[in-house]
Amino acid sequence: MKKQLYNTIRQLVMLFEALTLRRLLINRFVLVIVLAMLLTGGVQGYVSANNGGTIDGYVVDGNGDPVEGAQVNIQELGIRNQYEGNTTTTNEDGYFVFTGQTEFLEFRIRVTTENSQAVERHHLYFEGQEREVTIVLDAES
Amino acid sequence: MSISNLPEKLRDRSSFTLSRKGRRSLIAWAGLIPALVILVTYRLMPLFWNVMLSFENMRYTGETTWVGLENYQRLVEDPVFWDALFNTILFLGAVPIGVTIALGLALLLNKQFPGSNVFRSMFFLPYITMMVAIAVIWSYMFKTQGGVINFMLQEAGLIESNIGWLSNSWWARASVIIVHVWKTTGFYLIIILAGLQNISPSLYEVARIDGASKRQQFMYITLPLLKPTLGVCALVGLVTSFELFDLVQVLTGGGPARSTEILITWIYKQAFEFGNFGYSAALTIVLFVLMAGLSLLGAHLQGGDYV
Amino acid sequence: MSQINETINRSNVRTLFEKAALHRAENWSEFVRRLPYFVAGLVLSLAFFFPFYWLIKVAVMWPAGSLYSGDPSLVLERFELFNFVRVYYEIPFPRYLFNSIVITTLAVVGSLVTNSLAAYSLTKDFYGKKLVLAFLIAALMIPYYVTVIPAFLVTNRLGLLNTHLGVALPFMTFIIGTFILKNSFEAVPDSMIEAARLDGASEAYILFGVLWPLAKPAIATNVILGFIQAWNAYLWPLVIVSDRLMQPLPLGLASFSTRFDGSFTLQYAFAIMVLIPVVIMFLLLQKQFIQSVVQSSVKE
Numbered sequence: 138m139k140k141q142l143y144n145t146i147r148q149l150v151m152l153f154e155a156l157t158l159r160r161l162l163i164n165r166f167v168l169v170i171v172l173a174m175l176l177t178g179g180v181q182g183y184v185s186a187n188n189g190g191t192i193d194g195y196v197v198d199g200n201g202d203p204v205e206g207a208q209v210n211i212q213e214l215g216i217r218n219q220y221e222g223n224t225t226t227t228n229e230d231g232y233f234v235f236t237g238q239t240e241f242l243e244f245r246i247r248v249t250t251e252n253s254q255a256v257e258r259h260h261l262y263f264e265g266q267e268r269e270v271t272i273v274l275d276a277e278s
Numbered sequence: 279m280s281i282s283n284l285p286e287k288l289r290d291r292s293s294f295t296l297s298r299k300g301r302r303s304l305i306a307w308a309g310l311i312p313a314l315v316i317l318v319t320y321r322l323m324p325l326f327w328n329v330m331l332s333f334e335n336m337r338y339t340g341e342t343t344w345v346g347l348e349n350y351q352r353l354v355e356d357p358v359f360w361d362a363l364f365n366t367i368l369f370l371g372a373v374p375i376g377v378t379i380a381l382g383l384a385l386l387l388n389k390q391f392p393g394s395n396v397f398r399s400m401f402f403l404p405y406i407t408m409m410v411a412i413a414v415i416w417s418y419m420f421k422t423q424g425g426v427i428n429f430m431l432q433e434a435g436l437i438e439s440n441i442g443w444l445s446n447s448w449w450a451r452a453s454v455i456i457v458h459v460w461k462t463t464g465f466y467l468i469i470i471l472a473g474l475q476n477i478s479p480s481l482y483e484v485a486r487i488d489g490a491s492k493r494q495q496f497m498y499i500t501l502p503l504l505k506p507t508l509g510v511c512a513l514v515g516l517v518t519s520f521e522l523f524d525l526v527q528v529l530t531g532g533g534p535a536r537s538t539e540i541l542i543t544w545i546y547k548q549a550f551e552f553g554n555f556g557y558s559a560a561l562t563i564v565l566f567v568l569m570a571g572l573s574l575l576g577a578h579l580q581g582g583d584y585v
Numbered sequence: 586m587s588q589i590n591e592t593i594n595r596s597n598v599r600t601l602f603e604k605a606a607l608h609r610a611e612n613w614s615e616f617v618r619r620l621p622y623f624v625a626g627l628v629l630s631l632a633f634f635f636p637f638y639w640l641i642k643v644a645v646m647w648p649a650g651s652l653y654s655g656d657p658s659l660v661l662e663r664f665e666l667f668n669f670v671r672v673y674y675e676i677p678f679p680r681y682l683f684n685s686i687v688i689t690t691l692a693v694v695g696s697l698v699t700n701s702l703a704a705y706s707l708t709k710d711f712y713g714k715k716l717v718l719a720f721l722i723a724a725l726m727i728p729y730y731v732t733v734i735p736a737f738l739v740t741n742r743l744g745l746l747n748t749h750l751g752v753a754l755p756f757m758t759f760i761i762g763t764f765i766l767k768n769s770f771e772a773v774p775d776s777m778i779e780a781a782r783l784d785g786a787s788e789a790y791i792l793f794g795v796l797w798p799l800a801k802p803a804i805a806t807n808v809i810l811g812f813i814q815a816w817n818a819y820l821w822p823l824v825i826v827s828d829r830l831m832q833p834l835p836l837g838l839a840s841f842s843t844r845f846d847g848s849f850t851l852q853y854a855f856a857i858m859v860l861i862p863v864v865i866m867f868l869l870l871q872k873q874f875i876q877s878v879v880q881s882s883v884k885e
Binding site: 299300302303305306307308309310312313314316317319320321322323324325327328331383386387389391392393394396397398399400401402403404405406407408409410411412414415416417418419426430460463465468469472507510513514517520523524527528542545546549550555558559562563565566569570573 | 623625698728731788
């Protein structure tokens, strides 16, 4: 009896070794899993390099000239609600910047001047993605 | 091995040895142990425990009190039980509908034109997908305002005002049946296709030479030879009705005012939302008796026609 | 000798060519004759497939405004992956996926081993075999919902509530799989097994080293059936798991859809993420899938 048990265990170990390490590693599923992990790692790396949370951009009018002194308001949008936003004004190049928006995924930008306004909705691909936006103001809107 | 031999054998043997069959039995039983343990724990024992539970009341602490037939009495007086029973039987109607549609599709796909295999897979795909995901998809297709089904029906001019698929009790029942048919038709299709391919084409040749029309060929060759296959479909259809729990929970949640509640969802709610384990067990026993009766009926019908 | 071979080879090649030419001519007229069937099949299967098309179309749509106005367009206009990003940040999807994978792997591997052991035992002739067979066939008739509540109580007593093992345990054996494996094992000629025994192989080696490689289709069937059962399971995990972090995918999807009732672009995106593994597996192993399912229902 004891000899049989010993025999059994020895044979099972032999079987186990027969699934050579090579055959286990080089097959389709393992390759797919390794690929997936590399992809995930790459994406994570890219995300952490670029999630400063800075959203900036230019406000231009219909001719392409920068609009100075326009009021720019940015608001974060949740799935079913919206949050308090920040406001800033454009400088002489029509440039505005918001920093530290590291939790933004979806947001609304509202630009107002004395005689026109524009509203745009944007979304990002990961939280805190840095984005540059160009907003065109028509005289009529 | 007579009794007179026995003492001799015992005297001759110094250690305990088994016959070859005995040794085999030991090994066989050893191999069966894991499967048997799981089966007994999760199938056999629960069945008996359920019967016992149905005569008791159980509180969350685990204490049980014997209440005799009180749960069954409550069951008879429970209006939701009768609705659920009605719905359970009604939804079984999805099986013949699905089998009929699958039969038509199988006859078409059996012509073996290029691409029939692709179509076969397209019909089969819903069967292996998660019922929860399917229910989510269809719940928005059935939306009264803005649901794509109402939209298409209106565009096609088939209806004038939107159908309240999930808000009207009868349309809600219809929607459950529609989704269930959609999901299981591919499965019946595969089985019927396998059955059709078992019918040798020479039979059809002979019939054609003898001047039988297509319809006659269908009625007198195809259908009779398909009877066992259709029987399998019916039996399996009974089994697939188990997944209705997922569908009803996610699509209608029991329906507008419990109109799509089926026995299994009511059992779940009674046990895990209201905490009435004993009553729930009684409901389970009724469901079991119903299903067992239907299976026996089906087997009897099938066995009677079996050539 | 070589001349005869040459003649044979040459005539083979010629008949092959002739056959191919005939085949091609046949094929074309066949194709034209079959065209109406093809068109009918195409129309029907596209109509049948519509919910999946709708699923993809809605999930890649952003913003979702037009869906609520009662005027959804049927054409794929925009292609935006934003909904998936939203879902990813809103729920612990990797965690749900992990739970599902662990539970399914436990169920599939466990059922493979358990069913194989039982099937191998059933190929032998032993005392009480008839009893065991009768028990197994009787157990087949016990539907799973009859066992849900007591199984919950048992799992509770074992302290396995909210664990992967607790969810996977009932799935670790299914009788149909055992019978399929048994038939497959019995098809192996006895002489092979005898030879292995003579070489000194133990029972375990015969099962795992000799029978398993020869029963690959049956093993594939077992794996596929077990996978479908465990991956799509909703009622049993719902009963066992109350901790949100231990939920497998079906539960995650259901609770997400009740929490965000109304945002159905997000729900559709989640549904796609949930369906992708099964769809990919199916596309790769179509024939085996279909074969497995047929085998499991048409019991000989």
